[in-house]
Amino acid sequence: MTADVxxxxxxxxxxxxxxxxxxFFERHxxxxxxxxxxxxxxxxxxxxxxxxxxxxxPESLRARVLAxxxxxxxxxxxxxxxxxQARSQRGHRLLQVxxxxxxxxxxxxGVLSAQLADRVADLETQLAQxxxxxxELVALLGQPDAQVTALEAPAGTQASLVHSEGAxxxxxxxDGLGDLPADLAYQLWVLRDGVPEPDRVFRPGPDGRAxxxxxxxxxxxxxxxxxxxxxxxxxxxxxxxxxxxxxxx
Amino acid sequence: xxxVEVANGDPEAFAALYDRVSAQVxxxxxxxLRDPSQAxxxxxxxxxxxxxxAARFDPSKGGATTWxxxxxxxxxxxxxxxxxxxxxxVERVGASQHEREVDVVAETVDxxxxxxxxxxxxxxxxxxxxxxxxxxxxxGYTYRExxxxxxxxxxxxxxxxxxxxxxxRDVLGVTT
Numbered sequence: 001m002t003a004d005v006x007x008x009x010x011x012x013x014x015x016x017x018x019x020x021x022x023x024f025f026e027r028h029x030x031x032x033x034x035x036x037x038x039x040x041x042x043x044x045x046x047x048x049x050x051x052x053x054x055x056x057x058p059e060s061l062r063a064r065v066l067a068x069x070x071x072x073x074x075x076x077x078x079x080x081x082x083x084x085q086a087r088s089q090r091g092h093r094l095l096q097v098x099x100x101x102x103x104x105x106x107x108x109x110g111v112l113s114a115q116l117a118d119r120v121a122d123l124e125t126q127l128a129q130x131x132x133x134x135x136e137l138v139a140l141l142g143q144p145d146a147q148v149t150a151l152e153a154p155a156g157t158q159a160s161l162v163h164s165e166g167a168x169x170x171x172x173x174x175d176g177l178g179d180l181p182a183d184l185a186y187q188l189w190v191l192r193d194g195v196p197e198p199d200r201v202f203r204p205g206p207d208g209r210a211x212x213x214x215x216x217x218x219x220x221x222x223x224x225x226x227x228x229x230x231x232x233x234x235x236x237x238x239x240x241x242x243x244x245x246x247x248x249x
Numbered sequence: 250x251x252x253v254e255v256a257n258g259d260p261e262a263f264a265a266l267y268d269r270v271s272a273q274v275x276x277x278x279x280x281x282l283r284d285p286s287q288a289x290x291x292x293x294x295x296x297x298x299x300x301x302x303a304a305r306f307d308p309s310k311g312g313a314t315t316w317x318x319x320x321x322x323x324x325x326x327x328x329x330x331x332x333x334x335x336x337x338x339v340e341r342v343g344a345s346q347h348e349r350e351v352d353v354v355a356e357t358v359d360x361x362x363x364x365x366x367x368x369x370x371x372x373x374x375x376x377x378x379x380x381x382x383x384x385x386x387x388x389g390y391t392y393r394e395x396x397x398x399x400x401x402x403x404x405x406x407x408x409x410x411x412x413x414x415x416x417x418r419d420v421l422g423v424t425t
Contacts, residue, residue: 043315
């Protein structure tokens, strides 16, 4: 596979790589200038193919598009200042966490029959735990050196790594992680020089949400990854990699 | 430069941009998606994304048309892959059907090519390279699906895509 990677520029340029291979190849691009240059040229070539297929859309589309633009905010140019970027990323993440915690808080309202009282008690305990987790995550995000890195995940799933050297904590946050049968779980791995060190085993909460503390220090590690494993976890990965990303973006 | 004015929020610049690129976006998206109403939806999404992120366009990384059509192709492919499970798409196109598929793609491209340049450039490819490039680009298939459709090894498809695009690049004189 490693020997083949330079030969992927063509498939990449026409979007013919499946998501996992695309993520792998984009990571390669970050380290290979020849491939970067070739990929850019082949993308421009593909765009020429695209332009050749031009066809006028229905007239009615124009007014709809222009109208929607009028009510759509534009994003600013990307800031070169990493601190500014990190701050705005943190702000965005804080909102996401707050929304998640608020959604959990909806549980517990309403009139319930006696049979459901036990269930409510369970959920309230869960909620209290979730809120504690949410509070801790917010505290981590508030650290001045907190970094949030998006991880590559399948469509419909989001995952991020939140890391503060100063606080000595790193956490993986997921949303939309798929349900698993009872005999399986997700497992975190921390990779150094290509060697995966096993870490926490977890099962997703409702909506595939999970906030998972990374047990080992990650300073100096290369990649964080999540695989599917048997319920009790594995010493070395056996399942396919679902989610992965760099420790330092 | 039009994208700069669009990035500044100028609605007339955006209207001018729409008039300049909407046919290219719609034509490409329609080729990949086939269904005209889905093609309209994705075209709208692409143009709104251009409006939304025009300030992020980096001219040092390539031209505006490349940026726009790369975005359009990416979104069309994502839509077609999420709408139909990959296996379904390949299985639906059985051995005899796939030949028709390739012919349909070729005929449509032939009929609608506005640029003689591109048609001539495609002729410079071997039949096998052209087939792989057209299936992947206009068909929106992954290279694995193309390999299945053409009953060809994975490595061969990857090589044909790369060699075919390099040839196109050289014949068209594309630089970035």
